[in-house]
Amino acid sequence: MTRIEDRGYAHPELLVSTGWVAEHLDDPGIRLVESNEDPLLYPSGHIPGAVEVDWTRDLNQAVVRDYLDRDGFQALARRIGITPQTTVVFYGDKNNWWATYALWVFRLFGHTAAKIMDGGRLKWSNEGRELTREVSAYPSTGYAAPERDDATDRVFRDGVLAHIAAKRALVDVRSPEEYSGARLHMPDYPNEGALRGGHIPGAKSVPWARAINPADGTFKTAEELRRIYLGEAGLAPTDDVVAYCRIGERSSHTWFVLKFLLGFERVRNYDGSWTEWGNLVGVPIEK
Amino acid sequence: MPGGPPKLESMRAMFSAMDRAERIQALIDVADGFRPVPEAIAARPYPGERRVPHCESEAFVFAVPRDDGTLKFHFAVENPQGISAMAAAVILDKTCSGAPLDLVESIDPDVMYDIFGRELSMGKNMGLTSLVNMVRAEAARHRR
Numbered sequence: 001m002t003r004i005e006d007r008g009y010a011h012p013e014l015l016v017s018t019g020w021v022a023e024h025l026d027d028p029g030i031r032l033v034e035s036n037e038d039p040l041l042y043p044s045g046h047i048p049g050a051v052e053v054d055w056t057r058d059l060n061q062a063v064v065r066d067y068l069d070r071d072g073f074q075a076l077a078r079r080i081g082i083t084p085q086t087t088v089v090f091y092g093d094k095n096n097w098w099a100t101y102a103l104w105v106f107r108l109f110g111h112t113a114a115k116i117m118d119g120g121r122l123k124w125s126n127e128g129r130e131l132t133r134e135v136s137a138y139p140s141t142g143y144a145a146p147e148r149d150d151a152t153d154r155v156f157r158d159g160v161l162a163h164i165a166a167k168r169a170l171v172d173v174r175s176p177e178e179y180s181g182a183r184l185h186m187p188d189y190p191n192e193g194a195l196r197g198g199h200i201p202g203a204k205s206v207p208w209a210r211a212i213n214p215a216d217g218t219f220k221t222a223e224e225l226r227r228i229y230l231g232e233a234g235l236a237p238t239d240d241v242v243a244y245c246r247i248g249e250r251s252s253h254t255w256f257v258l259k260f261l262l263g264f265e266r267v268r269n270y271d272g273s274w275t276e277w278g279n280l281v282g283v284p285i286e287k
Numbered sequence: 288m289p290g291g292p293p294k295l296e297s298m299r300a301m302f303s304a305m306d307r308a309e310r311i312q313a314l315i316d317v318a319d320g321f322r323p324v325p326e327a328i329a330a331r332p333y334p335g336e337r338r339v340p341h342c343e344s345e346a347f348v349f350a351v352p353r354d355d356g357t358l359k360f361h362f363a364v365e366n367p368q369g370i371s372a373m374a375a376a377v378i379l380d381k382t383c384s385g386a387p388l389d390l391v392e393s394i395d396p397d398v399m400y401d402i403f404g405r406e407l408s409m410g411k412n413m414g415l416t417s418l419v420n421m422v423r424a425e426a427a428r429h430r431r
Contacts, residue, residue: 037408037410037411038368038370038371038408038411039311039407039408040311040314040315040318040370040371040374041368041370043311043312043315044315044318044370056408093368121368122368125367125368133315
């Protein structure tokens with residue numbers, strides 16, 4: 001794999017290599033954050049100094065289907081010992097699927113000093129780098145966060161309806177079977193009860209994992225990504241794009257790719273996604 | 288729907304009583320005891336029909352008949368990050384190997400929900416439930 005800075009990304013500074021992370025383990029301005037689907041992974045071994053942010057417990061509200069509010073985010077940020085100036089480097093399982101999700105939530109609160117470790121947990125592990133079970137704790141900070149920004153990188157169902165009416169671009173990052181309506185859930189996952197199968201009208205199908213090199217979990221080069229998203233899907237960097245999946249996690253990965261690796265001007269993640277749209281009364285679908 | 292091997296039901300009750308942190312630590316300790324299927328039983332590449340469907344950790348199940356009519360279960364987990372699958376494999380081996388086949392066949396497919404906790408992701412639960420179902424199917428196949 002080529003070096004990150006040689007891959008032609010619009011914002012290469014949003015990605016760091018495993019080697020870079022290894023060189024910054026003791027950097028007090030860096031906080032490593034592991035975010036996984038599997039809650040057993042972090043305690044079974046993580047990069048020294050890393051803290052865990054769990055997508056269910058730490059990023060979502062327990063009662064309302066929504067993300068943390070400002071107080072909740074401040075509490076999280078203070079607990080993991082970061083300030084607004086701390087560079088947070090996210091990594092995790094599933095080719096950084098949950099890491100990009102966490103980064104997306106942090107950016108909702110204006111924490112833009114955030115990066116992804118290319119290749120994620122698996123690449124670090126496969127390189128034989130150190131893992132520890134020692135849980136790091138950091139002094140609490142007085143992190144003061146702004147109110148959550150739900151306009152810049154996030155879109156709700158009414159916004160999606162307006163987006164469709166304006167015939168703007170949508171990317172469905174689920175599996176082709178979910179996109180076509182042949183199945184209501186991703187392969188190897190249970191049915192979550194969406195009433196209808198199909199996709200949001202006008203959406204192009206680009207499964208999220210196409211952005212990844214399967215061999216090591218790193219992101220494909222900008223040229224390879226352009227072939228997929230511009231060449232095959234017909235998107236343009238000037239498009240106003242909405243990405244969606246099932247609950248907004250896989251689409252946060254595509255949001256990251258379009259916004260930071262390809263430099264699209266406006267990309268928003270519809271986290272209501274198919275678990276909302278597939279059950280909504282009065283909205284259209286396509287099969 | 289209790290009714291599986293008593294050792295498994297005991298383990299289910301034990302894990303159900305734990306809080307999240309205790310359960311995670313206990314499961315990691317269990318997973319540390321995972322040993323893959325001996326080469327004398329099965330060697331790579333493992334046959335596709337032994338692979339657990341829906342399991343992202345690439346788990347395989349092998350059942351070897353014993354003289355007493357029970358089975359010795361062996362497992363392989365090819366994904367080094369498949370900690371949950373490894374823990375489940377150890378639990379199933381410890382509780383189902385040597386157990387009467389009718390009890391193994393009657394394991395509640397939801398047992399992993401109680402052992403791993405409801406907060407385990409849907410994908411993981413589906414894979415672990417498939418692992419249980421494959422053990423049950425092996426018991427059923429050898430009973431006939």
